[in-house]
Amino acid sequence: MSKIVVLRMGHRLDRDKRITTHVGLVARAFGADGMILANIDDKGVKESIMKVVEVWGGDFFVETGVPWRKAVDDWRAEGGLVIHLTMYGMPLDEALNKVRDRDLLVVVGAEKMPAEIFDLSDLNVAVGHQPHSEVAALAVFLDRVFKGSELKKEFKNRKLKIIPSEKSKKIEIDR
Amino acid sequence: MSKIVVLRMGHRLDRDKRITTHVGLVARAFGADGMILANIDDKGVKESIMKVVEVWGGDFFVETGVPWRKAVDDWRAEGGLVIHLTMYGMPLDEALNKVRDRDLLVVVGAEKMPAEIFDLSDLNVAVGHQPHSEVAALAVFLDRVFKGSELKKEFKNRKLKIIPSEKSKKIEIDR
Numbered sequence: 001m002s003k004i005v006v007l008r009m010g011h012r013l014d015r016d017k018r019i020t021t022h023v024g025l026v027a028r029a030f031g032a033d034g035m036i037l038a039n040i041d042d043k044g045v046k047e048s049i050m051k052v053v054e055v056w057g058g059d060f061f062v063e064t065g066v067p068w069r070k071a072v073d074d075w076r077a078e079g080g081l082v083i084h085l086t087m088y089g090m091p092l093d094e095a096l097n098k099v100r101d102r103d104l105l106v107v108v109g110a111e112k113m114p115a116e117i118f119d120l121s122d123l124n125v126a127v128g129h130q131p132h133s134e135v136a137a138l139a140v141f142l143d144r145v146f147k148g149s150e151l152k153k154e155f156k157n158r159k160l161k162i163i164p165s166e167k168s169k170k171i172e173i174d175r
Numbered sequence: 176m177s178k179i180v181v182l183r184m185g186h187r188l189d190r191d192k193r194i195t196t197h198v199g200l201v202a203r204a205f206g207a208d209g210m211i212l213a214n215i216d217d218k219g220v221k222e223s224i225m226k227v228v229e230v231w232g233g234d235f236f237v238e239t240g241v242p243w244r245k246a247v248d249d250w251r252a253e254g255g256l257v258i259h260l261t262m263y264g265m266p267l268d269e270a271l272n273k274v275r276d277r278d279l280l281v282v283v284g285a286e287k288m289p290a291e292i293f294d295l296s297d298l299n300v301a302v303g304h305q306p307h308s309e310v311a312a313l314a315v316f317l318d319r320v321f322k323g324s325e326l327k328k329e330f331k332n333r334k335l336k337i338i339p340s341e342k343s344k345k346i347e348i349d350r
Contacts, residue, residue, distance in 0.1 A: 015193075016193075018190075018191075018193065018194055019193055019194065019197065022194070022307070022308035022310060022311070025305075025306060025307040025308055026307045026308050026311045028305070028307070029303050029305035029306070029307035029311075030303070030307070030311070052306055056305055056306060087337055088337055088339075088340055088343070088344045088345065088346075089339065089340070089341070090339050090340070090341050091326070091327075091339055092326060093323070093326075118342055118343055118344070119342060123341070124340070124341060124342065126337070126339060127326065128204050128205070128325070128326040128328075129326075129336075129337040129339060130200075130203070130204035130231055130328075130330070131200060131204070131227055131231060132197070132200040132201045132203070132204035132205070132314075133197035133200055133201050133310050133314070135197060135308050135310040135311050135314075136197070136201045136204075136205070136310050136311055136313070136314035137314075138311070139307075139308070139310075139311035139312075139314050139315050140314050140315060140318050143315050143318070148268070150303070151266070151267060151268075151302065151303040151304075152266075153303075153305075155305070161304075162262055162263055162301070162304040164263075164264065164265050164266055164301060164304060165263055165264065165265070165299070166264070166265050166298070166299060167293055167294060167299065168263070168293055169263045169293070170263065171263075
């Protein structure tokens with residue numbers, strides 16, 4: 001089973017707290033193994049995500065403060081692919097057949113990214129060529145990689161589980 | 176052609192500024208016709224989204240300050256379906272065949288939603304049953320509704336257009 005880790009770049013304390021938390025929660029919910037928060041050590045964001053892991057299960061990890069160049073270099077040194085999600089990249093459909101069964105470091109950033117990331121990445125991939133959201137780009141990218149199966153993923157060691165319902169909130173308490 | 180409008184509920188000034196802007200940009204980029212920001216008149220959010228429309232084209236609209244009950248009632252009175260995206264709802268795959276060719280009001284909210292929305296909606300739909308992000312839920316929902324074609328949508332009256340590229344930023348200036 002190949003490994004998928006999200007590298008979140010360009011995070012600014014306070015301003016990006018909620019967006020970066022959403023990036024982490026999407027990474028987890030859509031089947032990634034973990035998130036690296038580049039350069040910044042934001043304990044609040046990590047805590048928010050780890051609280052969700054504690055309640056809803058799985059073994060998603062968050063690392064903070066890793067210099068982004070190091071994260072990218074380490075990943076490539078181990079033979080993994082680095083995929084930079086950017087609206088300037090190649091269309092998603094064309095990229096998908098190049099990423100199957102490979103370990104993927106999925107790089108998502110803020111508005112201003114260092115120019116080198118375009119070169120250092122194996123693929124620059126666009127989830128549409130319109131400005132929208134790194135949260136959305138990550139979700140749709142992972143949804144295509146896992147072909148929708150991620151939405152049915154069961155998480156181990158969960159305390160709560162939702163029972164799908166047409167008209168109300170139903171939660172099962174596991175322990 | 177059926178109409179799709181996003182109803183953003185539970186927006187809090189300042190705190191949700193960036194998330195709600197992402198919701199609006201995703202709505203536009205993934206093919207919705209407009210966004211209604213329920214109850215709150217946040218001019219900053221509207222401005223950010225309309226700036227993107229001005230540069231990147233299309234005729235996406237943003238309405239603010241509409242009471243959410245009124246938005247829902249009006250939509251249903253005109254024969255449209257109200258779809259509430261919530262992790263408690265029915266699985267996305269099961270919902271999709273019920274929404275084809277209908278006018279859709281897609282309701283996305285924050286953590287705390289009024290309980291009535293579960294009853295008032297025609298369908299409560301889960302994009303996965305894990306906590307993640309309304310931005311991601313909206314993107315994946317629209318991606319499934321449009322079957323990926325939204326990622327190739329051309330926007331009219333644009334000033335800029337991206338030329339997909341494997342290694343750099345290429346932008347075409349239309350006028």
